[in-house]
Amino acid sequence: MKNLWNKFDADQYQDDLLALRVYSSRLVGQEPNLVLHGGGNTSVKAPFTDIFGEIHDAIYIKGSGWNLDTIEATGFAPVKLDSLIKLSRLKSLSDSDMVVAQRAAMLDQRAPNPSVEAILHAIIPFSFVDHTHADAVVTLSNTPNGEEILRSIYGDKVLIVPYVMPGFALAKKVSNLTRTTDWSKLHGIILMKHGIFSFSNDAKESYERMIDLVSDAELVLKERPNLGESHGEVSLLEIAKLRSAVSKSANIPMIAAFNGLPFNYEFASQKDVVSIACRGPLTPDHVIRTKRIPMITDMDISNSVERYRSDYIKYFERHASSELQQLDPAPRWAVWRDIGTVVFGRTQKEIKVVSDIVDHTIQAIQDAERLGGCVTLAERDIFDVEYWELEQAKLHAGKEDLMFSGQVVLVTGGFSGIGRACVKKFSENGANVVTIDKDPNIISLYKKSTVVAVVGDVTVEDDVTNVIHAAIQRFGGIDVLVNNIGIFPKSAHIEEIDNEQWQSSMNINLNSAMCVIKKTTPYLRHGWHPAIVIVGSKNVAAPGRGAATYSVAKAGLTQLGRIAALELASDSIRVNMVHPNSVFDTGFWTDDVISDRAAHYGISVAEYRSMNLLGIEITSNDVASVVLALSGPQFSRTTGAQISVDGGTDRTI
Ligand code: ZN
Numbered sequence: 001m002k003n004l005w006n007k008f009d010a011d012q013y014q015d016d017l018l019a020l021r022v023y024s025s026r027l028v029g030q031e032p033n034l035v036l037h038g039g040g041n042t043s044v045k046a047p048f049t050d051i052f053g054e055i056h057d058a059i060y061i062k063g064s065g066w067n068l069d070t071i072e073a074t075g076f077a078p079v080k081l082d083s084l085i086k087l088s089r090l091k092s093l094s095d096s097d098m099v100v101a102q103r104a105a106m107l108d109q110r111a112p113n114p115s116v117e118a119i120l121h122a123i124i125p126f127s128f129v130d131h132t133h134a135d136a137v138v139t140l141s142n143t144p145n146g147e148e149i150l151r152s153i154y155g156d157k158v159l160i161v162p163y164v165m166p167g168f169a170l171a172k173k174v175s176n177l178t179r180t181t182d183w184s185k186l187h188g189i190i191l192m193k194h195g196i197f198s199f200s201n202d203a204k205e206s207y208e209r210m211i212d213l214v215s216d217a218e219l220v221l222k223e224r225p226n227l228g229e230s231h232g233e234v235s236l237l238e239i240a241k242l243r244s245a246v247s248k249s250a251n252i253p254m255i256a257a258f259n260g261l262p263f264n265y266e267f268a269s270q271k272d273v274v275s276i277a278c279r280g281p282l283t284p285d286h287v288i289r290t291k292r293i294p295m296i297t298d299m300d301i302s303n304s305v306e307r308y309r310s311d312y313i314k315y316f317e318r319h320a321s322s323e324l325q326q327l328d329p330a331p332r333w334a335v336w337r338d339i340g341t342v343v344f345g346r347t348q349k350e351i352k353v354v355s356d357i358v359d360h361t362i363q364a365i366q367d368a369e370r371l372g373g374c375v376t377l378a379e380r381d382i383f384d385v386e387y388w389e390l391e392q393a394k395l396h397a398g399k400e401d402l403m404f405s406g407q408v409v410l411v412t413g414g415f416s417g418i419g420r421a422c423v424k425k426f427s428e429n430g431a432n433v434v435t436i437d438k439d440p441n442i443i444s445l446y447k448k449s450t451v452v453a454v455v456g457d458v459t460v461e462d463d464v465t466n467v468i469h470a471a472i473q474r475f476g477g478i479d480v481l482v483n484n485i486g487i488f489p490k491s492a493h494i495e496e497i498d499n500e501q502w503q504s505s506m507n508i509n510l511n512s513a514m515c516v517i518k519k520t521t522p523y524l525r526h527g528w529h530p531a532i533v534i535v536g537s538k539n540v541a542a543p544g545r546g547a548a549t550y551s552v553a554k555a556g557l558t559q560l561g562r563i564a565a566l567e568l569a570s571d572s573i574r575v576n577m578v579h580p581n582s583v584f585d586t587g588f589w590t591d592d593v594i595s596d597r598a599a600h601y602g603i604s605v606a607e608y609r610s611m612n613l614l615g616i617e618i619t620s621n622d623v624a625s626v627v628l629a630l631s632g633p634q635f636s637r638t639t640g641a642q643i644s645v646d647g648g649t650d651r652t653i
Contacts, residue, residue, distance in 0.1 A: 001031065001033065001034075001136075001211050001214050001215045001218060002031075002211075003207075003208060003211045004027045004030065004031070005024075005027065005204055005207060005208065009023065010023055010024075010203070010204065017044050017046040017127070017203075018044060018046060018060055018073050018076065019073065020044070020203045021042065021043070021044035021046075021060060021076065021128065021203065022071060022072060022073055022075075022076075023203075024042070024128070024130070024203045024204070024206070024207045025042040025062070025068045025071050025130075026068065026069055026070070026071060027207060028040065028042060028068050028130055028132060028207065028210065029067060029068025029069030029070070029071065030069050032356065032360070033134060033135045033136065033214070033218075033360070034132040034133070034134050034135075034210070034214065035068055035132045035133055035134075036133070036286075036353070036356050036357055036360060037067065037289075037352075037353040037356060037357070038065075038066075038067050039132070039133045039195075039283070039285060039286075040068055040130075040131050040132040040133055040195070041061065041062040041068075041115040041117055041121070041131050042061075042062055042068065042128075042129065042130050042131065043059050043060060043061040043062065043076075043115075043118075043121040043122075043128075043129045044059070044060050044076075044127055044128055044129075044203075045057070045058070045059045045060075045081060045126075045127045046058060046059075046060060046127070048060075048078045048107045048108075050107060056080055056081075056107060057080070057081040057082060058078045058079060058080060058081055058107055059078070059079055059081045059084065059118070059121060059122050060076035060077065060078050060079075061076060061077055061079060061114045061115050061117075061118045061121055061122075062075060062076060062077075062114075062115050063075050063076060063077045063111060063112025063113060063114060063115070064112055064113040064114070064115060064116075065112055065113075066112065074110075074111070075112065076111070077106055077108070077111035077112055077113065077114040077118075078106065078107040078108050078111060079102060079105045079106050079107065079114050079118060079122075080105045080106075080107060081122055083101070083104075083105035084102070084105060084118055084119050084121075084122035084123075085122055085123060087101055087102075087105075087119050087168075088119050088122065088123050088171050088172065088175050089175075090168075092168075093168045095167060095168070095388070095389060095390055096389070098116075098119075098167065098168050099113065099390065102114045102118055102119075116166055116167045116390050117131060117166060117167070117170070117171070119168060119171035120170055120171040120174055120197075123171060123174065123175050123178075124174075124183075124189075124197065124199050125183050126183070126199035126200055126201050126206070127200075127201045127202075127203075128199060128200055128201065128202065128203045128205075128206035128207075129197060129198075129199045129206065130197065130198045130199070130206050130207060130209075130210045131195060131196070131197045132195055132196055132210060132214075133194070133195040133196075133282070133283040133285070134195065134196050134210075134213075134214040134217070135282070135360055135363065135364050136214055136217035136218040136220075136221055136367075137150075137190060137195070137196045137213070137214060137217045138193065138194065138195060138196075138282050138283050138364065139217075139221060139282070139364040139367045139368050139371075140153075140217050140220060140221070140368075140371070141190065141191075141192045141193050141194075142193055142279075142282065142364070142368050142374055142375055142376050143368045143371045143372050143373065143374065143375060144372045144373055144375055145371075145372060146192065146375075147160055147192065149220065149371070150190055150217075153216050153217060153220065154187075154188075154190075154213065154216065156185060157185065157186060157187040157188070158186065158187060158188045158189065158190055158213065159174075159177065159178065159181065159186055159188075159189045159190070160189075160190050160192065161173060161174060161177060161189060161190065161191050161192065162192050163191070163192045163193045163194060163377060163381065164191075165381070165384055165385065165388075166194065166284065166285070166385070167388075167390065170191070174189065186199075187199075187209045187212075187213060188209055188210070188213050193283070193284070193376060193377050194283050194284060195283055196210070196213060196214070198210040198213060220371075221367045221371075223370075224366075224367070227262045227263055227266060228262055228266060229262055230262060230265055230266070231260050231261065231262060231265055231340075232260030232261075232264065232265035232268060232269075232336070232338070232339040232340035233260055233339070234258065234260070234336065234339045234340070236468075236469060236472040236473070236523075237522060237523070237526075238299070238301070239256060239258050239342070239472055239476055239477070240472055240476065240477040240478070240523050240526040240527075241301050241526050242256060242297065242301050242305075242334070242336075242342060242476070243255070243256035243344070243476035243477045243526070244477065244526035244527070244528070245301050245302050245305040246295075246305055246330050246331060246334075246344050247330075247406070247528055248305075249305050249306075249308070249309050249328070249329060249330035250328040250329075250330035250344075251328060252328070252346065252405075252406055253346075253405070253406035253407045253479065253528035253529075254330070254344045254345060254346055254406050254476075255344070255345060255346070255347075255348070255351060255406060255408065255432055255475040255476050255477075256342055256343070256344050256475070256476025256477070257342065257343045257344075257345075257351050257355060257474070257475075257476065258336075258340060258341075258342050258473070258476070259340050259341050259342070259343070259355070260339060260340035261340070263359070263362070263363075264340045264341040264359075264362070265339070265340050267335070267341070267362045267366070268335050268336055268337055268338060268339055268340050268341060269337075269338050273296070273335055273337065274296050274335075274337075276365050276366075276369060276374060277293070277294055277296065277335045277362075277365070278293040278294070278296070279293075279365060279374045279375070279376045280292055280293060280376035280377055280379070280382050281357075281361065281376065281377075281382065282357075282360065282361045282364045282365075282376070284377060284381065284382060284385040285385060286357050286361070287382050287385050287386040288385075288386060288392065289332065289350075289353055289354050289357055290332050290333055290354055290357055290358065290361070291312070291331055291332050291333075291386070292315070292379065292382045292383070292386065294331055294332075294333045294334050294335050294341075294358075295308040295331035295333070295334040295335070296334070296335050296337065297334045297335070297336050297337065297342075298336075298337050304334075305330070305331075308329070308330070308331050309329040309330070310329075312329035313326070313329055315379065315383070316329075316383075318379075319379070319380055319383040319384075319387075320383075320387070324387055327386075327387075330344070331344065332344055332345065332354050333354055333358050341358060341362070342476075343355045343358060344476075346401075346405050346406045347405065347406070347430075347450070348432065348449045348450050401430070402428075402429050402430025403429045403430060403628075403632055403633070404426055404429045404430045404431035404480075404631075404632070405430035405431075406430070406528070407430070407431050407432070407479045407480065407528055408431065408432045408433075408434065408471055408475040408476070408477050408478050408479050408480070408527075409422075409426045409431045409432070409433045409434070409478075409479065409480040409481075409482065409631070410433075410434050410435070410436075410467065410468070410471055410478050410480070410481050410482065410520065411423050411426070411433060411434075411435045411482040411484055412435070412436055412437075412458050412467075412482065412483055412484050412485040412512070412516060413435075413436070413437055413458070413484045413485030413486070414433075414435025414436065414437050414442060414446075414453065414484075415435075415437035415438075415439040415441065415442040415445060416437075416439070416586065417583070417585065417586030417620050418484050418535055418580065418583060418586055418620045418623045418624060418627075419435065419437070419482070419484040419485065420445075420620065421619075421620035421621045421623065421624035422482050422484060422623075422624045422627050422628070423435050423446065423451060424624070425621070425624040425625065425627075425628050426480075426482075426628060426631075427448065427450055427451055429628065431450070431480070432450045432451075432452075432474070432475045433450065433451045433452070434451075434452045434453075434454065434467060434470055434471040434474065434475070434478075435451065435452070435453050435454070435467075436453075436454045436455075436456045436458060436463065436464075436466075436467040437453070437455065437456075437485075438455070438456070438457050439455075440455050442454075442455060443455060452470055452471070452474050452475075454466055454467045454470050458485050458508070458512035458515070458516055459507045459508055459511065459512045459515075461515055461519075464512075464515050464516055464519050465519060468519055468520060468523065471523075472523065477523060477526060477527055477528075478520055478523045478524055478527055478530075479524070479527035479528045479529065479530050479531070480527070480530065480531050480532075480533070480631045481516065481517065481520045481524060481531075481532045481533070482532075482533050482535070482627055482631070483513045483516055483517065483532065483533070483534045483535065483557075484535045484627075485508065485512060485513075486508065486509050486535065486537075486554070487504070487505060487508045487509065487550075488550050488589075488593060489501045489502075489504070489505050489549045489550055490593075490596070491546035491547055491596055491597065491600055492546060492548075492549065493545065493546055493548075494548055497548065497549055501549055502549050505549045505550060505552075505553045506552075506553050506556075508553075509550065509553035509554055509556075509557060510553040510554075510556045510557050510560070513534065513557050513560060514560060517532060517560070517564055520532075521568065521571075521573070524568075524571075524573050525571045525573065527573075529572075529633070529636065530571075530572065530573045530574070531573065531574045531575070531576070531630065531631045531635075532561070532564060532568075532573065532574070532575040532576075533575075533576055533577070533578065533627045533630050533631055534557060534558070534560075534561040534575070534576070534577045534578075535577075535578055535580065535623070535627070536554050536557060536558045536561070536577045536578065536579045536580075536642065537550070537551070537554040537579055537580065537581065538579050538580065538581030538582075538644065538646045538649060538652065539551040539554055539555075539581075540554050540555050540558045540579055540642075541579065541642075541651070541652045542649060542651035542652050543555075544597075544600065544601070545600060546600045547600075558577055558579075558642065561575050561576075561577045561640075562575075562640055565639045565640035566640070569639055574630075574635070574636075574638065574639040575639055575640065576630045576635065576638060576639060576640070576641045576642070576643070577641070577642045577643070578623060578626050578627055578630065578642075578643050578644075578645050579642055579643065579644045579645065579646065580618060580623045580644075580645045580646060581612070581618065581644070581645070581646030581647070581649065582608070582609065582611065582612065582618055582646065582647075583618050583619065583620055583622075583623055583645075584609060584617065584618075584619075585619050585620050586620055594608065594609070611649075612646055612647025612648050612649055613647060613648030613649060613650065613653075614647040614648050615647070616647050617647075618645060618646065618647055622645055623645045626643055626645050630643065
């Protein structure tokens with residue numbers, strides 16, 4: 001393991017213990033083989049000066065909700081050191097009392113809640129304490145002869161502590177075990193099946209002890225067999241079915257990320273994968289992200305999901321006390337036999353966290369198997385952490401559920417106008433959005449990981465296939481289709497219509513929609529409360545002279561939508577239409593087009609712009625709001641509807 005300590009960087013903080021603590025915590029946090037996503041914690045014992053100028057012995061401990069790689073000074077909670085040491089002497093302490101007592105001992109009430117390991121950090125008699133869940137150490141501790149192997153690597157410089165539930169029980173255990181210990185001889189503590197501590201009065205030495213101890217463990221594991229090159233493949237429709245079944249089991253929409261890379265494929269193809277994949281998490285706090293075990297799935301998807309569900313309910317019933325409420329019985333990852341792995345989550349962020357944990361877990365399981373077998377914690381111990389209120393609180397902190405969280409929306413023509421407004425609005429409301437547009441600038445327009453932009457032409461069948469594939473590969477399904485793309489050709493009376501323009505309008509405004517709807521429907525069938533919204537036009541009900549090229553295509557599009565509503569209702573896919581008018585902030589309303597249309601009505605441009613009953617301007621955003629509403633729960637009982645977004649016109653009322 002690489003030592004990242006940089007003398008030049010560290011020297012800037014020599015006079016400020018907390019700043020130095022921030023620096024070395026970030027070094028620890030940068031290494032995924034040490035900690036993953038919020039795992040691990042660090043502390044420094046340093047004086048705290050209060051508002052009266054009085055100085056207290058304090059420990060600055062990582063606050064809950066902070067990640068080590070991005071932590072700042074405000075991420076550490078200053079706590080009275082003697083209060084924590086006094087707590088360690090209590091015979092027993094409940095979780096909720098511990099949280100209250102730790103908060104009461106805080107010297108700055110603005111700081112975050114101290115880590116659940118604060119008491120343990122306090123009793124370790126060194127200024128700097130680093131705690132990680134290093135893969136190599138945890139892997140060795142998860143083997144049948146783990147303790148023996150670890151003792152042979154480290155000798156007396158490390159104290160080995162059998163597994164105890166994290167929190168007060170663990171602090172108490174370490175306190176009891178170290179009554180007569182000569183701490184000066186120790187470089188670290190290994191918590192079996194959980195992680196490792198290193199410490200020193202010097203920040204650099206504490207960090208380097210961590211790196212050295214972990215590197216020694218890595219040496220034992222270094223011989224890994226080479227990976228083959230085979231990839232796992234599965235049809236996109238099967239992925240959509242799996243996502244649908246898991247979402248139904250969770251009773252919330254979730255996105256799914258399939259991974260058939262050689263590493264995941266080979267794991268899923270092992271003969272004994274059912275047994276080895278289900279040993280349990282690498283370190284207990286992963287359970288809140290991954291659940292205790294993955295789902296093992298084959299091509300009988302619904303049966304696999306149902307089996308996982310009933311097993312989870314039984315597991316809960318085996319261990320739960322009466323006041324506990326069962327979490328959803330859906331898996332957070334799956335081993336798809338002979339194909340690969342799949343991760344499920346509400347957001348891209350969750351998918352990333354779980355994917356990283358899964359990849360590290362798969363590696364660790366295989367490493368441990370080579371050393372005699374992977375023996376993780378007993379089911380009961382994992383259950384206790386999964387349902388530990390202090391762990392569950394981590395998941396709920398700062399999490400907001402939005403209307404389209406976990407859902408996937410496909411918007412055609414997302415570069416400008418109504419399409420762009422739709423992408424933005426769905427995205428703001430929690431959706432994962434995939435969009436296609438001919439303009440190559442669409443790629444740089446969307447920077448969020450929740451928006452995938454594809455350059456393509458919806459009149460080309462292969463491009464439509466591409467964007468659908470992108471949606472499934474990235475998010476596992478499609479729930480909402482917004483057929484938005486359209487052009488407004490130059491006005492011309494019928495006898496002057498240019499054949500090419502006519503054909504192009506039909507292709508873009510009508511034929512493309514047929515292709516997109518036709519190709520998306522098989523996936524929408526497995527969507528979460530699926531819906532199609534078609535962007536039509538006021539011209540459907542109230543055509544204007546000279547606009548046949550546009551209006552006829554939009555009328556055809558509306559008819560297509562009506563028939564789709566009839567045909568797809570039995571699959572619970574709702575199809576509704578919006579008819580905007582005079583949305584002047586869209587691409588095709590150039591000044592030329594506006595004056596052209598105004599001339600056709602024989603009125604001024606100013607009059608044309610406010611030509612509606614309410615006398616108000618209509619923006620892309622207004623249309624997107626209606627599209628969003630039609631796609632969401634408010635309109636769950638509506639299909640085949642046509643809603644005007646035109647400020648009102650006496651020609652259609
Ligand atoms: Zn830990």
